[in-house]
Amino acid sequence: MSFRLTYATMFNPPEAMHERFEAAMKTVRAALGSRHALFIDGADRDASHHADRVSPIDTDMHLGDFALANAFDVEAAMAAAQAAFPAWRATPTTERARLVRRIGDVMEERVYEIAAALTLEVGKNRMEALGEAQETVDFFRHYADDFEGAGGYDRVLPDDPLDGVKSHNRSTMRPYGVWAVIAPFNFPLALAGGPVAAALVTGNTVVVKCASDTPWAGRLLADCVRDAGLPPGVFNYLSGSGADVGEAMVGDRRTAGITFTGSVPVGMELVRKMAGGTYPRPCIAEMGGKNACIVTGSADLDRAATGIVRSAYGMGGQKCSALSRLYVDENITDVLIEKLQQQMAGVCIGDPCLRENWLGPVVNRRAYDAYADYVGQLRDDGATFLSGGRQLTDGDLARGYYVEPVLAEAPVGHSLWKHEMFLPILMLHRVSGRDEAMRLANDSEMGLTAGIYGSNEDVAWFHDNIEAGVTYANRAQGATTGAWPGYQPFGGWKGSGSTGKAIASFYYLAQYMREQSRTVVE
Numbered sequence: 001m002s003f004r005l006t007y008a009t010m011f012n013p014p015e016a017m018h019e020r021f022e023a024a025m026k027t028v029r030a031a032l033g034s035r036h037a038l039f040i041d042g043a044d045r046d047a048s049h050h051a052d053r054v055s056p057i058d059t060d061m062h063l064g065d066f067a068l069a070n071a072f073d074v075e076a077a078m079a080a081a082q083a084a085f086p087a088w089r090a091t092p093t094t095e096r097a098r099l100v101r102r103i104g105d106v107m108e109e110r111v112y113e114i115a116a117a118l119t120l121e122v123g124k125n126r127m128e129a130l131g132e133a134q135e136t137v138d139f140f141r142h143y144a145d146d147f148e149g150a151g152g153y154d155r156v157l158p159d160d161p162l163d164g165v166k167s168h169n170r171s172t173m174r175p176y177g178v179w180a181v182i183a184p185f186n187f188p189l190a191l192a193g194g195p196v197a198a199a200l201v202t203g204n205t206v207v208v209k210c211a212s213d214t215p216w217a218g219r220l221l222a223d224c225v226r227d228a229g230l231p232p233g234v235f236n237y238l239s240g241s242g243a244d245v246g247e248a249m250v251g252d253r254r255t256a257g258i259t260f261t262g263s264v265p266v267g268m269e270l271v272r273k274m275a276g277g278t279y280p281r282p283c284i285a286e287m288g289g290k291n292a293c294i295v296t297g298s299a300d301l302d303r304a305a306t307g308i309v310r311s312a313y314g315m316g317g318q319k320c321s322a323l324s325r326l327y328v329d330e331n332i333t334d335v336l337i338e339k340l341q342q343q344m345a346g347v348c349i350g351d352p353c354l355r356e357n358w359l360g361p362v363v364n365r366r367a368y369d370a371y372a373d374y375v376g377q378l379r380d381d382g383a384t385f386l387s388g389g390r391q392l393t394d395g396d397l398a399r400g401y402y403v404e405p406v407l408a409e410a411p412v413g414h415s416l417w418k419h420e421m422f423l424p425i426l427m428l429h430r431v432s433g434r435d436e437a438m439r440l441a442n443d444s445e446m447g448l449t450a451g452i453y454g455s456n457e458d459v460a461w462f463h464d465n466i467e468a469g470v471t472y473a474n475r476a477q478g479a480t481t482g483a484w485p486g487y488q489p490f491g492g493w494k495g496s497g498s499t500g501k502a503i504a505s506f507y508y509l510a511q512y513m514r515e516q517s518r519t520v521v522e
Ligand SMILES: NC(=O)c1ccc[n+]([C@@H]2O[C@H](COP(=O)([O-])OP(=O)(O)OC[C@H]3O[C@@H](n4cnc5c(N)ncnc54)[C@H](O)[C@@H]3O)[C@@H](O)[C@H]2O)c1
Pocket: 182, 183, 184, 185, 186, 187, 191, 209, 210, 211, 212, 240, 241, 242, 243, 245, 246, 247, 250, 261, 262, 263, 264, 266, 267, 269, 286, 287, 288, 289, 319, 320, 321, 420, 422, 448, 492, 496
């Protein structure tokens, strides 16, 4: 069976993937330091200001100078997207799907180089980076297939039951117009590329903005779109801060809809803004997580320990799906802790460009400082540190943002049980039984992912009761992480998502269109 990369399979890739990644890393590093423009109306556009970006792996590593959009650039992008909309909407479904697939094909040709850039820009390890690049390719293909598979969402309905009059009916889904995509730093390619693919294939034109920490990923996406040959204005790329560029995009009257992926406070603000105004505009907000895992007395503890370590600490806990709350049956807690400590002792932390390092740095100085702050709060408030807690500053690590993964047994009333830290900090609590575990797991304003290790009966009970959009049972590949398009639809409940429809689900694309009922009498 040939190898297919997903977040579930990435732990044991073929040797050739390592070799190709290493070759690509050399090429990418040799070109560091370039200047990167915005991409508007089919052309590069330089900006009046640039951000000099460095890598979180080593802050002496200059990645490049990235254009920062200003109000004129936002205006130009919006105008281009608006002008391109009528022709793009009128482009036949098969042609739009072909071009969207073509973006995926171009990206796949560059997967290794893009992954190398993601490693340098975000600090994720090579398999996480390759996974993200390939996942983005899959989004383009998945949504093109989905849209065509649904017949372009155009359906004939029965004629009206009239004698002597032919009255034909149909339902058709129409794109909204200019769709804004606002992406987070942690999956800067996939969570820009996925919504872009969905918006484009359904006939919207796009203005996309990546997070301030990750403009490179956005520019690499723009390069793929440009080289796939989309008409000018159909896709436009901006970079800059949320306050400057993001707010201008949301506030622009031409923005017909938004896909935002990021934190709960920002997402909730955008949901409110989009619902305000003279009429409501659609806002797909994919927001944060405070994801729990329950381990019952019947769990396979080796499998649990593997899945917990992968999900709590993979990518430094900087996944919306990361595990941050662990509720363990008190009868097996000590054994599980021992197994977790053994696994954590084997985690290699360091430069994620190197194959042996599984855990790279956190994304920036703010996250690095927040780590020390959270560790201090936990210590001050009586948590027991079972592992980790230090910022790492030995040798080369001093030039990056490296921290130890934390496992802390914390008092159940501690405020951090309810706060998304977005760092490799896992809080543990011993429970007297699974009902207490479920009560605590659901005691959250967020409901993105959740996991369980236990018997078949425990799993059925878990599915009946857990308030989360993405669930995993008895999974060594990740207790709460690792969804892949086409395998696991991905979306949150409660404060984790505004729509109740998951990314890459059967119901996703319909959100990018509005229904028009058409009755035509002969
Ligand atoms: N549910 C999901 O699928 C999912 C996936 C990945 C990340 N996330 C969440 O994203 C967060 C981490 O990413 P982040 O730190 O980049 O999030 P963030 O909310 O700080 O920023 C996300 C994006 O919004 C922009 N932004 C910020 N303020 C804005 C404003 N006022 N108006 C318009 N745009 C604005 C930012 O520039 C960035 O591009 C975590 O909370 C994580 O859980 C969720």
